[in-house]
Amino acid sequence: MSTEAPDSSPAIPRPALRRLPRYAAGKPPVPVAGVASFKLSSNENPLPPLPEVLAAISDLESINRYPDPTAAPLRAVLGEFLGVPADDIVTGTGGLGAFNQILAAFAGANDEAAPDEVIYPWRSFEAYPISVGLTGAVSVQVPLAADGRHDLPAMAAAITERTKVIVLCTPNNPTGPVLHTAEVVEFLDQVPPRIVVVIDEAYTEFSTDPEMVRGLDMYRKYPNVVLLRTFSKAYGLAGLRIGYSISHPGITESLRIAASPFTASAVAQEAAIASIELNEKIIERVQSLIFERERVLDGLRALGWPVPDAQGNFFWLNFGEDSADFAAVAEAAGLSVRTFAGEGVRVSIGEAAANTSLLEICAGYTKTPLAS
Template identity: 65%
Template sequence: MTSNNSQSTEAAAGISPRSVLGKLPRYAAGKPPTVLEGVQSYKLSSNENPLPPLPAVLTAIRDRTDINRYPDPATTSLRGELASFLGVPAEDIVTGAGSLGALNQILAAFAGQNDFDAPDEVIYAWRSFEAYPICVGLAGAESRPVPVRVDGTHDLDAMAAAVTDRTRVILLCTPNNPTGPALPAAAVEEFLIRVPANVVVVIDEAYQEFVRDAGVVDGLEMYRRYPNVIVLRTFSKAHGLAGLRVGYSVSQPGLTAHLRMSAVPFAVSQIAETAAVASLQHFDEVAERVQGIVDERVRVVEGLRELGWKIPEAQGNFVWLALGESTPDFAAQADLQGLSVRAFGTEGVRVSIGEPEANTRFLALCAGYPVAPGGC
């Protein structure tokens, strides 16, 4: 007798997914560190905040018992708090399940496969956030990646030149994940002037709170001046709420009207909304914690450069080592030291700024690594 499982397997064998799935890269989440006896292991592979949410946040969500009910689909409380915090109308804010969820809503609204025409195109720098090609492909659009410069910065001239009559969305990641540099305000403004007004430009600022360069672009300023700009932000990094999935976009009413149509219903739970509101209400404490991470970033960057490593400008909560063919070996050596880092093929390694002890151990690893650091 054939089991139900066998019948299900045979039936599923005749079902084919969309052809695009076979063409997309798989998202690789940061791996946890190997557990070593007698040694504290640290995860430096996911750009997470090493600190838990603020005590006030944990207190605010502790007594939420209404999870048998659907959350507010309009996230009214959070949008109101954000409006006051950012100085923008609440109507210009659309929330999502993390900035990635908010990005998917943008692509669903503005880029994809049309009825009879060729697919829309989405331009982004590469290497950049590894979810970009996956999100674009699943939306039914075609990726048009433009290589970053040797120093890890966006090549905005090449990106502007890549625009065609099929371009619908451009993604600017600032600071760029995983390489680290942020985009100068003047360069972005010049870029926006060159881009057709009917092309949506997304300024992805997931790491905005960690930026300390005064000349870096402020997405909110660009959104106020350019109707085709959408700003993307998240509570995952600075606020330490990665596990609750809270993000949002800010754009003018001509765009938010479409984004509300594509928004996933109930994407932000009531617990997540409560946590985000409480964190905003205690942002002075968030900022103090962020400054501590920035101070550690400065220590790590200065330490690497003293050792002779050539690294791009770091404006996020991570650093980038362009190790090339040595990438897998470096990641393996880090694992032996109880450190998980994020390796990208044979391009390089991204290392999150973590606990001080983890950062010190990372610097010690770099000090003794056999590859000549001046060539990395």
Template identity: 65%
Template sequence: MTTTENDTDAAEIPVPGITPRPVIGKLPQYTAGKPPVAVEGLQSYKLSSNENPYPPLPAVLEAISTAATVNRYPDPLSTALRNELSAFLDVPAEDIVTGGGSLGALNQLLATFAGQNPDGTADEVIYPWRSFEAYPISVGLAGAESVQVPLNADGTHNLDAMAEAVTERTKVILLCTPNNPTGPVLTTAQVEDFLRRVPSNVIVVIDEAYEDFVRDDDAVNGIDMYRSHPNVVVLRTFSKGAGLAGLRVGYSVSHAPITQHLRVAAVPFAVSTIAEQAAVASLRHHDQVVERIQGLVAERTRVVEGLKALGWSIPSAQGNFVWLDLGGNTPEFAALAEQQALAVRAFGNEGVRVTIGEEDANTRFLALCATYTKGPRVS
């Protein structure tokens, strides 16, 4: 039998009666950052996925290369990592639930606390918009209803509007700080005030996927909020600062009344043995991880100052990216970046998110901005 004999396009094969859940047709598709195109004479750079451009530490790579038990299932509780995090964060190991990245940890939480009720009504999940583009997908797949609250003009959360959006059906509220893709953080004072306005039976998730890059002294610390508020859940990941995006390891931190139910919905073996060992090694060499992160923070400062020197207006950048509010000029700018062998993340006609990458990549990005006459100018 040759390959061509059964080389029929699968989409052309009729499968009567097989249809997805109705919600699937209503959900947006997650769009991953595109790789850069090859341009003759130029080194290509990917600035579209908020990845750490540098590989993990040598000690972490060694932990990965010496893993010899991949024929066995991983520890479903990630005990070694939870114990390491317990000491690192000074929280009980029982309050930590691991997942496949912070998104995996979020999906576990939504599957546990928000969805469709026996009477057919859907729970509500409130979150800012625009924010992490997986939010509406995760909420919809859980069977819950998205309540999107538009951001303020400066890219920050409109916490007043979010508090006013709470109803009896609200089960979960998502706060993204720094907000992806716009960049600003929430402050301690803002979150404390917000929590006072939210019913104690509503879970408030503080998504801190980019907390490693935050240098704002007033920024909220999710772990501090968790210590004093029983309804707070913190999400963190090793994907960004530690450079382990390809291994998918994250976690949530919350109190026992929440974690006891989260463990029921936790995906078995979501964190591989290799990922767990790499995360443990990253924690044990945290000072070296911070050194690398600080290099990216310094580059972020250079990029932000460079944009401001051009007269461009951008939101406060506290993640490993900057947001360009380009509106209808978004596709044009993304195409020009592509011609310079730079892959950036365009969001329709809203704006462009550009990851802080290698020094040469950042320099080329600034050079492109210097020649672009339609940037978001300071009014």
């Protein structure tokens, strides 16, 4: 028997892989003696699923079987709830999984021509460049405007013959503002119908801006619009990984081809159905988080801190080069926040005690965020 060590040379990944940024998930808090610790780094709903939802999935006995491959029962309930045809809904493994299906179907490398382009705002959801890069397409990142909002005129100007997908994120993660109906209509009227426009509404349930664009209205008006939503945030099902897209049949038929089989587990489907049926209670929980968000924002602004309009379950502090320092101070007090090195800090709205602790930390911090 040979005692020689196996070849230790690593397999060679695709060149595109080496060019991609790494996704940095929010870290849990570091335990601090004598201090309650809270995770405010992942935009999670701090409230557990409703007891009725937990009961619905605890009684599930069919997990030895594959789930419905098209999530037909869930799509039927969701379609009735949203007032859209069930066939216009395609489920995915969280909102990101649904997004990846869109990219897989409509953007990537080409056999002979140059690769496709995907336009999106930046900074925005940090998974966008990773997902785009894995398809072989080229990211076209359009810088945000000074107030942390999309620069839609610049995004329209970035369109070329190679553009295949455009992404709008509203509320924008991590900066917080929403897009408004009038500006999105003006933008969409400039986009060629051949381009798929994704409206990512992962946090829409938390928005109170009366002028915010409603993705369902845009989907109904524009055949090239795909609405992207998730059960991870307002519904508190992040650990079950279930989201969905809504689009017209000319798009959904391609998404179903691009989708991996059985993307939504039986447990996730049952939890989502139960959550929809309990929507009034979900709304009450969302309202409680909105109340906490406004309490925190009022406290920060009373300190004279500039904070962009926050319409999700998080807010943005533009600390620039001081971002890591603020995060370290928060960590020492038992709070984990999400740091974007050299740019800013995103803080999720958590339990009331966590939010109070955050305000106390900010009141004692000697540096002030920059105006966005």
